[in-house]
Amino acid sequence: MTDVLFLCTGNYFRSRFSEALLRHLCLGNSELTVRSAGLQVDPASGNVGPMAKEALEALRERGIELDPGIQPMPRQVEERDLEQADLIIAVDAAAHRPMVRSGFPAWENRIRFWGVKDLGEEAAGDPIVQLEQQVKQLHDELSR
Structure with missing residues (x-):
């Protein structure tokens, strides 16, 4: 069983x-668990609901329907999440490496860091397109 954690x-x-997206790509693979968590979840951030509407729309465009009414609310990563994961991916090295160093320094070298900026910080390109490319590459890697 492989446990993947996105941060x-x-x-x-x-x-x-x-x-x-990875869960959808791996449908039928009972040997894979996919989870996610946040490094600095802030209930006062102004985020509405369990998931960004942009993410829900992008998933829908790809034929992936999620009911926002049954999605869990954002959650803060805990040490046990890291301990359970076989593969941990933090999606933005520049932003997340310092957060990992501060909160979970022993884990920094065990986390794979991508370079995908948040919405509004997309000078390097569309984060949805970048995430999709990275996740598809990861899926290919896990399928070998």
Whole structure:
């Protein structure tokens, strides 16, 4: 059994999109568990509901329907989440490496860091497209 954990800042957009997409790509693979969590979940952030509407729309465009009414609310990563995971991916190295160093320093070298910025920070390109490419590459890697 392989346990994949996606991390982002608030567990609202990037990690949730990545989790849902990988889970969809791996339908029928009972040997894979996919989860997500946030490194700095802030209930006062202004995020509405369990998942960003942009993530839900992007998933829907890809034929993945999620009922936002049954999605869990964003959750803060805990040490036990890291301990359970076989593969941990933080989606934005520049933002998340310092958070990992601060909160979970012993885990920094065991986390794979991507370079996908948040919405509004997309100077490097569309985060949805970047996440989709990264997740598909990961799926290919896990399928070998």
